[in-house]
Amino acid sequence: MTPPIPKFINRRFDKKGLGKLISWAFTNYGTARTADLADNLKNLGFKFATRGAVSISVEDLQVPESKVEILDQAEQEIQRAEARYTRGEITEVERFQKVIDTWANATDELTEGVKKNFQDNNPLNSVGMMAFSGARGNLSQVRQLVGMRGLMADPQGQIIDLPIKANFREGLNVTEYIISSYGARKGLVDTALRTADSGYLTRRLVDVSQDVIVREDDCGTQRGIFLGSLRDGDKMIVALGDRLTGRVAARDVVHPVTRELICPRNSLFDGDLVAKITAAQVEEVMVRSPLTCEANRSVCRLCYGWSLAHSHLVDIGEAVGIIAAQSIGEPGTQLTMRTFHTGGVFTGEVAKPLKAAFPATIKFSSTLRARPMRTRHGDEAFQVDQMGTITLDGPGSKKETITLTQGSLLMVEDGQKIEKGTMFAELALVGKTSRKSTEKAQKEVFSDLAGEVKFDNLVPEVKTDRQGNETQYASRLGLLWVLSGAVYNLPPGAETTLDRNDKIEEGGVLAETRLITEHGGVVRLKDQDTKAGREVEIITASVLLDKAIVHEEKSQGRETYHLETDNGQSFSLKVSPGTKVTNGQVVAERVDDRYITKSGGIIKYAGVEVAKAKGKQGFEVLKGGTLLWIPEETHEVNKDISLLEVEDGQYVEAGTQVVKDIYCLTTGVVSVTQRNDILREVVIKSGELHMLDSLSDLKVPHESLAHPGTEVIPGLIVEELKYIEQVETPEGLAVLLRSVEEFTVPDEPDAPSQEASHQGASIRLKGVQRIPYRHDDRVKSIDGVELMKTQLVLEITDQAAQLAADIELVTDEKNPDLTRLQLVILETLLIRRDLEEDLLHGATLTEPLVHAGDQIAPGAVVARTEILVKKGGGGIVRGISKVGSTARRILLVTDADKVAIKTTGEPVAKAGDLVRAGDPLTTETLATESGQVLVVEGGRAVIRIGRPYLVSGGAILMVEDTDLIQRGDNLALLVFERAKTGDIIQGLPRVEELLEGRKPKEMCMLVERPGEVSVTLMPDETYQVTVKEDDGNVTNYSIMGQSIIVSDGQQVQAGEPITDGPSNPHDILRVFSEREGLQKGIQQVQRYLVNEVQQVYRSQGVEIHDKHIEIIVRQMTSKVRVEDGGDTTFLPGELVELRQIEQVNEAMEVTGGAPARCTPVLLGITKASLNTDSFISAASFQETTRVLTEAAIEGKSDWLRGLKENVIIGRLIPAGTGFNAYEEAEEVIEDDELIDDSLGLRTVGVVYAGDDELVDDEDED
Structure with missing residues (x-):
């Protein structure tokens, strides 16, 4: 066939045009001539780009003149919205949404302006040429260079309502720069993470599909998949023709009208055939696909179709698996990981604004039904309930009729006249809305001024949740006013003498707090003040050791203290000065060696009586007597018995080696304890x-x-x-006569002399003797032990036992060189310092009422703090908010909170009315401020300034009527619906989730059986969805926290979602295979996975041929789990290839055995890689040790079918020219035919690598 003669084409070429040209050349003239053409085109391009000096210079960046006007319009619109918000006509959410939408529209308009500017004024501008031809950059980048940068998101994905109005040509100011760096940082981090993620994805894909090789011409299957064009609503995404190219027909294709044959089964769809099918307007075609190919562990040529590299049928031996893996993995770097959310409420994708192209009068059709509603910007509008048309009647014969779909918004009324450019409707797009899911979000409303809350037309209703917590909701739209005033916070314990309507001057006392002592005692003032204020200490009780001297010693950087008493005893302090001790705590321990033994031994009491002491402190001596001590030396050994050097019962001299490396210190008889040939201890008595x-x-x-x-x-x-x-x-x-040592124990130990002073509680140091061991205890030790300790213990009597005492060192009054020990029980009170910031809440004045050394009674006042009115803040007390009976906040209305307005005409408003700025006060005067009218008479009106906040129905109220609040307090939480953004996993993570077969977060619920739906709301705010089948069977689904996408009376099919969110592929597989059989279940899940993966790539503008994804999905769904082996050799729970089970079951039918039963499983790519037949491939992927040990235990053989296993052991790979079918082909194989044996093992006229070759290798070694 001779190639067509090239036509003369004379037009501007962009990227697409060039692509078409080269594709045409490639199809018709082959590679060599196309390469030459491409080379010539490149040279041509460079030559003229150089001559024309195409580059980017500052001069090329032309800012469109329309920018100023567009920005002005946007600013005005936003000012109008702000004014409406200040008047309380729209809520905070509506204002925010209006601002965002206004700026988004302005940006879009400006983008159009930029485009128009380049095309009309300077079509040869370098920047314009690069962007529009697709050579470098795109429209949104050009917009940022010469238009405006637009709105940015913060790190949480919420849009900041301050747009960047500048572009890079004009330069950003500091604020704009900081805001724009959020997004920039996000982009960089994303790119860095993406490369790693996509690399790992590629590795897993290659591993799962590396053994898919084209091994035969035609598998002969009758199955296939249906392809139609892909649409989203009315928009065509991929035409049927594009999806068919390069595939093979699975059935004859006939003309839908004339029924004549267009092409028979097994025809290859090339350009001409596709054109015929498109012309015949065929809706869908059944094609062969790798998903339905019945070739064993491979794909046949016809099911694969074209090799996309050269537009011909794929060759035998082509490693299509690896090509598929790389085709999916490589574009991974172009997918974003987390998209920058559109934060806030529905964006422009949902509704299309309609503007009048000419001034016109609106006429509604008779079928149109609409009801009034509030738009997301707080405007009044009509929502279309029943489809209909509206007609725009323009000047002359200009007329336009528009069909409005259900759900569209109308901004105009019947018969209204509108100007050119007015937006009169928003068209709801069909198909789009169903996919967007919404979530409930909350926005806080903060008060802009301090004052008093007043509800106007706001009806609160209280709801109680399951835990019994009460929440106040606004039952419908209403106003929440904050009327201005100075609010003073009172500290805890403050008391006020004022009442409502009292007048108070600047500097007057609002309230006072008192500082009261609980226990009373002697006052001691600290010398220096702390940051918080001055400390007052009140000594309730104290004890001084008047005859004992404290010595301080420093050793290794730590201080230790010793106490020497007048009778020559020495005590070491167990607590350091400045710490607190509680009742019964040890303060000091006597240092004496009278009770220290030389070794371990047995202790016996003679006449000594003891009681168990508190804590783990041994026994307290109640009555004195004698302690008897029988010494013995104990060595704890815990070594092997063979190391023993002496016998049990042997008499040894001091210094004998009793165990290897252990020598005894005393002379005596050896006693040996052993257990299980382990020497436990050796005792010398x-x-x-x-x-x-x-x-x-x-x-x-x-x-x-x-x-x-x-x-x-x-x-x-x-x-x-x-x-x-x-x-x-x-x-x-x-x-053996063992010696006994005697230690005498006195009845009472000597306690040092002490003098005490106290009020109420008394305090002293008591001497206590403690013995750590019981009567008849054996003390195992080589060194000596202390049999008794004498301690000084703090004893606090009376009600103060729960108090703690402070340890203090004081100098002696008579001799300043000596230090004494004193224990005091203190009550510390803090007198506040008057701080600067207190002046915000009004000045405070604090005065102490006691002096050092005063003796005061319990309950006496130590200091008093007065809270004064701040400078210029005199006024009238309008509110006192109380908690219980104590005042918490006081509201003063000062002159600054009122505004006087001169009036003329008759009064319209009366005292007590709430008016908004712009409302009439009299017949001729309007209010300049919002607030509450105090007086209207005698030519003047006085308004107490206020601020109205509009609260939408369902909002949570954080304040009550008449509450007093500070500026910045939270007034309400507005609850609104917004497009769900946060948790939609997009980009790479979504692809990974699908291919790994993971359960998606927040997945939807699927209908198990078909029927009619009814939805009921349960008392605990959950929904119950009931599906009633035709035969009367009922299935219930209980749904919490997800939005339901079915409605009452709707008919649903099995496998349809009830709630929004992504489906779980395992559920799809289960539901369909239970109802419609194994093949149908597998087919459904395959279709779902292919479409979902494609959707992610398409949304980012990446085109991948379906067949690549199909090969991967085929590998994921190729195995089934055996439930019951029947008479076959399969074990329950085993994962087996579906084809293998089918073959064995066919054989069973012939022999009359029981077939194996199985359920389909969906394996993620990692799992599938680890479950391949080849253990060499699996071991080289992950979990090497586990794979190899299991393979060894099961005695597996590796048939070396894939590429990877052959590479690892260094053989020729079975692909391309190394494909086994070509080896010795003429001997065994006629007509390229492959033989399958019953088990599906290849016998391709050659013994795998020949066993003799392996033997030869060994011989050479």
Whole structure:
């Protein structure tokens, strides 16, 4: 076929035109000549760009003249909105929305201006040429260069209502620069994160699809998928022709009208055929697809279609899997991760504004039904309930008729005359609205002035939630006024003597607070003041050790204190000065070595009586006596028994090695404790050893005390107290006489002398003796232990026991060199310093009423603080807000809060009325300020300044009627609906979520069975959706916190969503396969995944052919889970290829065995990669150890089908010319035919790499 002769084309070429030209050349003339053409075009372009000096200079950046006018108009519109807001005609939300929309429209208008400016005034402007030809930059970038930068979002994604009016040519001021850097930073961070994310996505995709290779010509399947054109509402996104190109027909295509055959099954759709189909207006065509290809573990040529590289049918051996993975992964860097939300309420996508092209009169058609409503800008308008038309009747014969869809807004009335350029309607776009979901948002309203709250036409209603918390709501639209006044906050405990309507002058006392002592005592004033004020200490009780001296020692940077008493005792302080001690706490411990032993041993009480002490402080001695101590040396070893160097019962000298590296310090008998061949401890018991002939010789019981003069064995009388123990020695039975040490314990310890002074509570230091061990305790130790401690303990009597005492060191009055120890119980009161900032709330004046050394009674007043009216703030008390019986805030109305207006004419308003700026006061005078009228008479009116806030119905009220508030207090939370932005996952994360088969956040609920819907609101604010089937079966769905997208009486099909949000692909698979069978379920989820992934890429302007995504999705849905193995060899829970199960089940039908039952599973790409048949590929992807150990345990073999496994072990890869079908093809394979054996293992006329080759390798080694 000869290529067509090129036509002469003479027009401007942009990026698209060039693309078409090169594509035409490529299709008709092949690669070499196209490359040559492209080269020539490049040279041509550079040559003339150089001659024409195409570059960007400052001179090229021309700001359109219309900018000033557009900005002026926007400013005026916003001022009007602000004025309406100040008058209380629109709410804060409506004002904000109006500002955002006004600026967005201004930006759009300016963009048009920029475009027009370049096209009309200077079509050869370099910047214009680059942007419009698609060479570099786009319209929005050019707009920022020469138009205005526009609105920016803050880091939370909310739009800041201060637009950047400048462009880069004029330069930004500091504020604008800071605002614009939010978005810029976001963009940079996003780019950095994106590269890593998209790289990892590519790696996972390659891993899951690397073994998909075209292995046969035709799999012979009858199945396919239906393709139609893609639309969103009325807008065509992708035409059917573009989707068909390069595919193969799965059925004959016939003309929808004449029924003649356009093309038979298995025809390839090329340009000509697609043109025929488009001309015949075929709605949908069934095509073959990798999703339905029945080739085993591969794709056949016909199901794949064109290789997109050269517009011919794909070749056998082409690694289409890797091409698919890279086609999806590579554009990943172009997808944003988080879009910058359109913050705020619906943007322009939802409604299309209609403006009059000429002055006209409006006429409604008779079918049009509309009801009044409030727009999102707070304007009055009509919403269309029933479709109809309106006609614009212009001058002369000019006429325009417009059809208004349901949900559109009308800004005009029937018969109204409008000017040119007036917006008269907003057209609701069909199809768009269904996809946008909304969420409830809240906006706070803060007060601009301090004063008193007054509800005007605002009806609060109280709702109680499940926890019993009450919230006040506004039941309908109403005004909340704040009437100006000076509000004084009173500190806790302040009392006022004033009443309503009292007059008070500047400097008068509003209220006073008193500082009162609780316990009374002696006053002590601190010398220096702290930041907060002056501390007053009141000493309730104190004790001074008048005869004891405190010494301070420093060791290793720490201070220790010692107390020496007059009778020569020494105590060490256990608490440091400046700290607090509580009742029963140890203050000091006596230093003496009278009760320290030389080693461990056994303790016995003789006449000593003890009680358990508080905490873990041993036992307190109640009555004195003697402590008996039988010493023994204990070594805790915990080593192997083989290290023992002596025997149990052996008598050893001091210094003997008893265990390796352990030597004893005393002489005596060894006792060994062991358990499970582990040596626990070795005890050396000192004493005299006497051999026994028989047990009966022992006159004293084992383990008892023998007093002096007692006969122990015949001929042996003890002269001092001994402890008798019989022992087994290697030589035989013996008796050990162990020495006993005695320690005397007095009844009462000596406490140092002390003098105390107190009021109410008394306080003293008490001496206490404590023994850490019980009677008969064995103390295991090598070194000595302390058997008894003498301590000084704080004792506070009476009701003050819960108070704490302060430890203080004071110098002696007579001898300043000596330091004494004093314990005092203090009450510390803080007298506030009068601070500068208090003047905001009115001046405070604080005066102390006591002096140092005063003795005061409990309940006495220590200081008094007066709250005074601030400078120039005299006025009339108008409100006292109380909590209980105490006043919290006082409101004064001063002269500054009132405004006087000269009036003429008859009064219209009366005292007490609330008027807004611009309302009439008299027949001839308007109010200049909003507020409450105080008087209107005698030619003047006085208004108390106020500020109205419009509150929408359903808003949460944070204040009550007549509350007193400060400026900046929160008045209400306005509740409104806005387009949901925050949680829509977009861009790369959404692609990843889909391909990994994850459950989406906030997913929608799907209908399990078809039927008719009814929706009911339950008492706990949740919705119950009931679906009633034709046969009367009822399914209930309970829904919390999601918006419902079905309505009463609607018919729904299985798998349809009830609520908004993304679907969970696993649910789709389950619902459809339960109802309509395995194949149908898999088909539905495949379609869903392909469309959703495509939608993400398309929304960012990236085009990927469906077949690439289909190959990946095929890999995700190729496995099923065995539920019941039947008579096959499959195990329950095993993941098996669907094709394999189908083949085995066919064989079972023939042999009459029970087939295997299975359910479909959707595996994410990571899971699918780890579940491939090839363990080498899976191990080289992730979790290497786990994959390899499992493969080894199961005894898997790797058939080396994919590319990766072959690369890893260093063989030729089975793709392209290395594809197995070509090896020794002439011997085995006729007509490029591949043979499948029953298990689906390839037998392609060659033994895989030949077993003998492997043997040869080993021989060479």
